[in-house]
Amino acid sequence: MIDGFNFTVDVIRTNRVRSVSIYLEGEIVKMRVPKSLSEKRIREFITKRTPWIKTKLKEVSERPLVKSKEYVSGEMLSYLGRTYRLKVTHGNETSIKLKGRFFSATVLKADKTAQETIRSMLISWYRQHAEIGLSKKTEYLAEIIGVQPNSITVKDYKSRWGSCSNRGDITYNWKVILAPQPIIDYVVVHELCHMLEPNHSSRYWKHVERYASDWRDCRNWLKTNSHSMCI
Structure with missing residues (x-):
């Protein structure tokens, strides 16, 4: 929780990246970070990006539902x-x-x-x-x-x-x-x-x-x- 805002962050550590990237998968916030990045730096990055996270999660919650396809003629x-x-x-x-x-x-x-x-x-x-x-x-x-x-x-x-x-x-x-x-x-x-x-x-x-x-x-x-x- 940051500033009274609850969200989950899935942190993925990897040697394949040199910088931090943050994105959404559904309603889950995901971060790809260099394996050597400290927990403190990760928390600082999340805090800095909280306004962006709030905006994105709000966009997801307000999206209209998409009707599932039925795979029938005329679709x-x-x-x-x-x-x-x-x-x-x-x-x-x-x-x-x-x-x-x-x-x-x-x-x-x-x-x-x-x-x-x-x-x-x-x-x-x-x-x-x-x-x-x-x-x-x-x-x-x-x-x-x-x-x-x-x-x-x-x-x-x-x-x-x-x-x-x-x-x-x-x-x-x-x-x-x-x-x-x-x-x-x-x-x-x-x-x-x-x-x-x-x-x-x-x-x-x-x-x-x-x-x-x-x-x-x-x-x-x-x-x-x-x-x-x-x-």
Whole structure:
């Protein structure tokens, strides 16, 4: 409790970072800190960031509830900022394809768990296209910025869009490909610029500004829409 405000902080100590980062996963505040950072410094950082934490937790509590998907024909899905209608049919084998303005899902007629089958196929499809698309975009922008990532991967983050280790390992939340392309470009630039400045200092944001001048709009878009970017 700080200033009468109760919240939980999950501190993750690691040798893979050189500076402190703080973020939310649902209603849990998480911190990634260098392994050698003292408890006193951690507490000081939390105290300093308490106003930010209060604001973020308030935003989470006020978000409108997003209706869970049912994976039935007519449901809308997003990809690269555009919406596509789901079309479910029965066949001899399962498949998922993007055809025109439709996500076409084929499931076995006797499948008693068709909805879960469709969800699994969609996640696999999105992850595969995220790996390909984000790798290409990262390589392209890395050359412009003048850095060379050690690796590029995707994973299922709950509340982060990406991360960059001090070794240059860049990891993205695959769900970012639901967003429009300018938002994706911003996320890529955000992580690549950490290879120039491994923090969120004013120098870091100057780098981001140089390669993504609309970064404020993009960041605000993510804040507003992140809760609805789900499969």
